[in-house]
Every structure is written in C-alpha cells, then in structure tokens.
Amino acid sequence: METNASPNEKSAQQNVADFNRTLFFGTLDALEGAKVLVWEQVLMTPFNMVAGATALKQHKVVAMHDLNECGIVSPTEHTHVVYIISSTFTAIKKLIAHLSSIRSLQFNDDRSHHVLIVPEATLALRERLQQNREIASMITSVESLPIRVYPLYEDVFTLLMDNTPAKLLLNNDWTELHKCASALRQLELLSPSLPNIRCKGKWAAQIAEMIKKMRNDVNETSAVRGKWNITDIVIVDRWIDPLTPMLTQHTYAGLIDEIITFGPSGNLTANFFPKRDGSEGDIPTTRSLRDEIFTQLRDLHIRNVGKCIVQTVGEVRDEKKILKEYPSMESMAERKVFVRRVVEAEEKEFNTRIHTAIAEHLMGAVRDDRKMCKFLEVEMNIIRGVYGERVIPFVEELMYDAFQPSRVLRLIALQCLTYGGLKPTTYGTYLRLFVQTYGAYETALWIKLQLMGLIYEKQPRIKDEKTVSSAYSGYTPILIRHIELGVSNEWKDWATASSPDPPCMDSNSTTLIFVVGGITLAEVACLRRIRFPAHVIVVSSCVTRGSQLIRSIRST
The missing domain is CATH 3.40.50.1910 (Sec1/Munc18 (SM) protein, domain 2)
Structure with a gap:
C-alpha cells in the first residue's frame, strides 16, 4: 500500500463521494421548490465531505440553520424545511424541542416539514416521533438517508x-x-x-x-x-x-490525533497556526490537513519529520530563487505558467510553516513535557517486559496525584493486555488506589473496562509478536x-x-x-x-x- 495516492485510490474516493452525493441530491430534488436545511450540529462537518454550500444552492437550498437554534424561521421564501438528524434518541429529542418552539410562535405555517434520519429511520425512532401528536401532525414525511461511508x-x-x-x-x-x-x-x-x-x-x-x-x-x-x-x-x-x-502513536498523523485531536472529517483546530501575513496565530483556527506536505509527513515517525520539513523548506527556497530569475515572458501562456508556479510556491511555503508549527507543538509535548515523556517511556517498558507483572511505580504516582483517570486506566489496560491479565496482588493494589483516589463515579468506568475485557485478573498469557514497526517504535x-x-x-x-x-x-x-x-x-x-x-x-x-x-x- 503506497503512501502516495494512486489514480485508483482517488477513483475510490470519487466513487464513494459521487454515490453519497447522488443519494443526498436525489432525496432533495424529490422535493420541488425552495428548501431550508436544518442540521443537527454533529452532522454538519461530515456532510461537508458530501456536498458544499455551492452544490446545495444548485439543488434549490436557500438557507441552512442549526437544529439547536430553537424557534428560528428563515426569512428567505421557501416551501420545504428539511431536518437532517442522526439516528439517535438524543437527536429526536432535539427535533421535538425545535418543532415545539416553532409551534409556540403561533403563525400560519404552510411549509412542509420533512425529516431525514442518517443513516436509517428505525421503527423505534419513528414511534418516538409519533408519541407527540402535535409534533407528528407538523411532519410531512420521515425518511432514511442511507449515507454510511465518508x-x-x-x-x-x-x-x-x-x-x-x-x-x-x-x-x-x-x-x-x-x-x-x-x-x-x-x-x-x-x-x-x-x-x-x-x-x-x-x-x-x-x-x-x-x-x-x-x-x-x-x-x-x-x-x-x-x-x-x-x-x-x-x-x-x-x-x-x-x-x-x-499505546501512544508515534507517527506524525497519529501523534497529532493523540495530542491535538483530529475532527471527524480530518480537520484540525488549534491556536498556534501561523497567519498568511507571517504573524503568529493567537485564536483557534480550523484547517483541513489534506495538502501534499501532510501526505509526505503523515506516516513518518515523529523523529524523522524535522528532516523532511527541512528538505521541503529547501525545495521552496530553490523554487522561489528560480522564479526570481525567471526570463522575460512574451506569450500569455508563459505568463499563466509563471503565475501558477508563484501561487503554488507561496501555498507550499505557507503549508510548510503550518506543519513546522504543528511539529514544534508535538515535539514540545513529547520532549519538554516531563509527564508525556514518562508516558512514552513507561508504555515501551511495559511491552518490552521491564516491569513484569508487578505494580508500576509511575502508575501509583499518577493515582496519588489524582491524574486523569482515563490516562491511568490506559496504562493499566496496556499492562493487563500485554501479560494476559494482572496478578491478583497487582490487580488488587491498582483497584484499591483507584477507588480511594477517584471514588465511585470513576470506579464505574473501571467496571466497564473490566466487562469489556480490557482490565482483568490473571489469565493464560497471550503470545507476543517480536517484529519491529516504526509506527510504534518497535x-x-x-x-x-x-x-x-x-x-x-x-x-x-x-x-x-x-x-x-x-x-x-x-x-x-x-x-x-x-x-x-x-x-x-x-x-x-x-x-x-x-x-x-x-x-x-x-x-x-x-x-x-x-x-x-x-x-x-x-x-x-
């Protein structure tokens, strides 16, 4: 599987994107006239991968609103209101609240209200809507929108x-x-x-x-x-x-997801992204990391990212030098080529600055944050068998300091899964400290992990694989x-x-x-x-x- 995209892989992406758009636009076009879309917030970003605002306008979508904006009525003239929600009871509850607020406005509403449930309008969801007769009387149709793959x-x-x-x-x-x-x-x-x-x-x-x-x-x-x-x-x-x-991931993309966290569509929000004018970022900004440089960096071990960025900086510098010494252009075609190369060089330079800022942030966390450094060290020591099956002092220290319980449980689960279970004494020590530190509320999370087989007392050992992969440093x-x-x-x-x-x-x-x-x-x-x-x-x-x-x- 090559790191760089092949024409076939692009075709795969296009196949899925086209299929999703056909489903979505076909459903919208079945409703004649102007339409207003009301989105459940959790679906807004994923559907940006399906269709943008320009494409929606071509299918007579005149306005879009958030489902949480109860009581809002678009001033733009329209015939249909289409509610796009996920297949959860939470979404149904929000929809009922939204429609109730519109009903309370007591105006002559001759619009048709349609509900599209992604990906499936189950019988249970339909029955939940029917339980409220006043709301059910407002709804013209409830349909499934079977978009499943993004x-x-x-x-x-x-x-x-x-x-x-x-x-x-x-x-x-x-x-x-x-x-x-x-x-x-x-x-x-x-x-x-x-x-x-x-x-x-x-x-x-x-x-x-x-x-x-x-x-x-x-x-x-x-x-x-x-x-x-x-x-x-x-x-x-x-x-x-x-x-x-x-385990903490050690690739560039993996570490971004661990420390900064990607959004559902691969977008990244941070306050350290540089601005195009050269100044440093100071407010949270969202960027879509799909540029050529990210494709080159995403699978590299974090220690090799710096070398690749330096190489890219050199390429940008050489390209700008060539453009500065570019001979005089006589034809319009030559000027277009020159302008395109200038734009591409500037975009590549800006993306290089973006990834330099991200890499500096990641390395700051990995190298300068003592807790993070210790986490990485302890994880590798666990899978290399340094601690054996005994209580790990660092895990004890984390619980004494009341550190994030999810991070503590992650290390305990790692040790447990590595050795096919914890010895009764080790298990008992961890459980006692966890209950004393975090109380009954977080102990419920321990029990859930136990029910899922992530933390348990000693069972026959799972055979370990001894091959090397740079994605997890060995x-x-x-x-x-x-x-x-x-x-x-x-x-x-x-x-x-x-x-x-x-x-x-x-x-x-x-x-x-x-x-x-x-x-x-x-x-x-x-x-x-x-x-x-x-x-x-x-x-x-x-x-x-x-x-x-x-x-x-x-x-x-």
Missing part, C-alpha cells in the same frame, strides 16, 4: 461510529454489526462483480454472514453496479487486538500481523466466502480492509507499508485512539 483521506474511509466496541460489549447492541454490513454492502455494489469476503474474529464472521444474506435479497439483486473493481473485502475485529489503541500491532500473515499465505487461515463470479484481477483491482470497532492512524501507516497484490482501501467504523476508546466506554 471519505477521510484518499485511501481511508470512516463510518463515524465511535462507540461500536462499547455498544457491542456493554449493551449487546448487535445492530452495530448490521450497520457495518450495510455500509460494506453499499461499497460492494459499486463494483461490477461480487468480491470475495474474508474475515477474522467473531464480529467479522457475523458481518460476513449478514452480507451474504443481503446478496440473496431479491430487492438488491438487480441493483445497478459501478465500475470500481473490488476483488476482496477483508473484515477484521478490533477486539482481536485491543492492546494497540492503548511494536507491531497484532491486528496488522494478522493481516500481513493473511496476505503472505493468501488468506488460508481466514474464513472466506468466495465470490460466485470470480473477480478479474487487473492493475485497478482493489482490496477493502474493514476494521470493526476502529483503527488508529498509526495502524493505517503500518498497512500502507504492507505489499498487497492489489490497491488497498482502508474502511473502519471510526478512527480511534486509546483516550477516545475509553471516552466512548464512559459515555455508553
């Missing part, structure tokens, strides 16, 4: 399902697997022939079984197929390797090793459902890797280094990291 980068796609492991293991909510199967079914319908399905793990096997049943559905057999040649769908459980997200994620082994032996130890019409392997063939429960950006970097026989696209229920995983467990 392009994050040219070779990475996300379902934006952050809580999948917690919902599966704590709530026994197996509808999460059906959502994953539906998303993969959407993707395979973009291929001219059915791909092979290969799976590893219990969740993956259930998803594969669901996809096979969907294939036999008479309503889908005549579905229009696309031209994206997907030959294999490889489904793997996050929970065959819950250890890796507990540790190879188990999930990656499973996939690497599958590639090397042609998936012989993976459960496989072969395609009834064998896919044609060619230079544009694509293998989809789907990770149920989330994948880290450092693991994506590892996958890009594996030599697959075809182009590879990574799809996951979400992009995760240890702190995000524990936060999702807390909220479930």
Whole structure:
C-alpha cells in the first residue's frame, strides 16, 4: 500500500463521494421548490465531505440553520424545511424541542416539514416521533438517508461510529454489526462483480454472514453496479487486538490525533497556526490537513519529520530563487505558467510553516513535557517486559496525584493486555488506589473496562509478536500481523466466502480492509507499508485512539 495516492485510490474516493452525493441530491430534488436545511450540529462537518454550500444552492437550498437554534424561521421564501438528524434518541429529542418552539410562535405555517434520519429511520425512532401528536401532525414525511461511508483521506474511509466496541460489549447492541454490513454492502455494489469476503474474529464472521444474506435479497439483486473493481473485502475485529489503541502513536498523523485531536472529517483546530501575513496565530483556527506536505509527513515517525520539513523548506527556497530569475515572458501562456508556479510556491511555503508549527507543538509535548515523556517511556517498558507483572511505580504516582483517570486506566489496560491479565496482588493494589483516589463515579468506568475485557485478573498469557514497526517504535500491532500473515499465505487461515463470479484481477483491482470497532492512524501507516497484490482501501467504523476508546466506554 503506497503512501502516495494512486489514480485508483482517488477513483475510490470519487466513487464513494459521487454515490453519497447522488443519494443526498436525489432525496432533495424529490422535493420541488425552495428548501431550508436544518442540521443537527454533529452532522454538519461530515456532510461537508458530501456536498458544499455551492452544490446545495444548485439543488434549490436557500438557507441552512442549526437544529439547536430553537424557534428560528428563515426569512428567505421557501416551501420545504428539511431536518437532517442522526439516528439517535438524543437527536429526536432535539427535533421535538425545535418543532415545539416553532409551534409556540403561533403563525400560519404552510411549509412542509420533512425529516431525514442518517443513516436509517428505525421503527423505534419513528414511534418516538409519533408519541407527540402535535409534533407528528407538523411532519410531512420521515425518511432514511442511507449515507454510511465518508471519505477521510484518499485511501481511508470512516463510518463515524465511535462507540461500536462499547455498544457491542456493554449493551449487546448487535445492530452495530448490521450497520457495518450495510455500509460494506453499499461499497460492494459499486463494483461490477461480487468480491470475495474474508474475515477474522467473531464480529467479522457475523458481518460476513449478514452480507451474504443481503446478496440473496431479491430487492438488491438487480441493483445497478459501478465500475470500481473490488476483488476482496477483508473484515477484521478490533477486539482481536485491543492492546494497540492503548499505546501512544508515534507517527506524525497519529501523534497529532493523540495530542491535538483530529475532527471527524480530518480537520484540525488549534491556536498556534501561523497567519498568511507571517504573524503568529493567537485564536483557534480550523484547517483541513489534506495538502501534499501532510501526505509526505503523515506516516513518518515523529523523529524523522524535522528532516523532511527541512528538505521541503529547501525545495521552496530553490523554487522561489528560480522564479526570481525567471526570463522575460512574451506569450500569455508563459505568463499563466509563471503565475501558477508563484501561487503554488507561496501555498507550499505557507503549508510548510503550518506543519513546522504543528511539529514544534508535538515535539514540545513529547520532549519538554516531563509527564508525556514518562508516558512514552513507561508504555515501551511495559511491552518490552521491564516491569513484569508487578505494580508500576509511575502508575501509583499518577493515582496519588489524582491524574486523569482515563490516562491511568490506559496504562493499566496496556499492562493487563500485554501479560494476559494482572496478578491478583497487582490487580488488587491498582483497584484499591483507584477507588480511594477517584471514588465511585470513576470506579464505574473501571467496571466497564473490566466487562469489556480490557482490565482483568490473571489469565493464560497471550503470545507476543517480536517484529519491529516504526509506527510504534518497535511494536507491531497484532491486528496488522494478522493481516500481513493473511496476505503472505493468501488468506488460508481466514474464513472466506468466495465470490460466485470470480473477480478479474487487473492493475485497478482493489482490496477493502474493514476494521470493526476502529483503527488508529498509526495502524493505517503500518498497512500502507504492507505489499498487497492489489490497491488497498482502508474502511473502519471510526478512527480511534486509546483516550477516545475509553471516552466512548464512559459515555455508553
């Protein structure tokens, strides 16, 4: 899997983007006349990946509002109000509050109110709306908007399902697997022939079984197929390797996600971004990191980022020197080329300054923050066996200082998963200190991690892999090793459902890797280094990291 995007990978992104736009615009165009969109805030950023404001105007969208702005009525003349919300009871509650506030204005409302639920308007959600008769009488229609997969980068796609492991293991909510199967079914319908399905793990096997049943559905057999040649769908459980997200990622993109945190669409918000006039940033600014320099840096170990930035600075300096000495231009074509090169050089210089500021911030955290330095040291010592199965003094110190409980639990879970459980004495010491320091409220989080198998007393030891990966400074994620082994032996130890019409392997063939429960950006970097026989696209229920995983467990 190459780091740089290939034409095929861009085509994959375009395939998914076009499919999403067709679904969205088709739904909007079915409503004749001017429309106002009212968004649930959590969907605004993801839908920017589907359609921008200019494209929406072409489909008669005259205004957009936030669902939280209760009682607002657009002054622009329009016929339809379309509410776009997620498939949660929280979103339904917000919608009811919004419609109630409009009803309280007591004006003659002859507009049609339509509700689009992303990705699915379940029976339970529809019934919840019907319970309020006054609100139900205002609504003209309630429909599903089955947009399930969002392009994050040219070779990475996300379902934006952050809580999948917690919902599966704590709530026994197996509808999460059906959502994953539906998303993969959407993707395979973009291929001219059915791909092979290969799976590893219990969740993956259930998803594969669901996809096979969907294939036999008479309503889908005549579905229009696309031209994206997907030959294999490889489904793997996050929970065959819950250890890796507990480690701090050491790649440039991974460390950004750990320390600054990417938004759902890969955007980054920080107050240290330099301005175009050369001055330093002083207010929070959001940037989309999809430039050429980020593509070069994202999979590098953080210690190698500085060298790459210095090299890029040299390239920009040389380009500006060449442009300064550019010969006189006689034709209009030459002037256009010159102007384009000047603009590109200035943009590259500005992006270099952006990434220099980010790298300085990351290195400041890794090198100068004593706590962060110690975290990285202790994590590596745990997986190298330095502490064995005894209580780690640094973890004790963190609890004495009442440090962030999620960070403490991340280290305890890492030690537990590395050794296949904690000795009773070690487990008892950690639990006693945790309860004494954080009280009953945070102890509930400990219990949830225990129920999910992240913290537990001693069990038979899990065999450790001893290969080296720069993404984690010497540790190879188990999930990656499973996939690497599958590639090397042609998936012989993976459960496989072969395609009834064998896919044609060619230079544009694509293998989809789907990770149920989330994948880290450092693991994506590892996958890009594996030599697959075809182009590879990574799809996951979400992009995760240890702190995000524990936060999702807390909220479930």
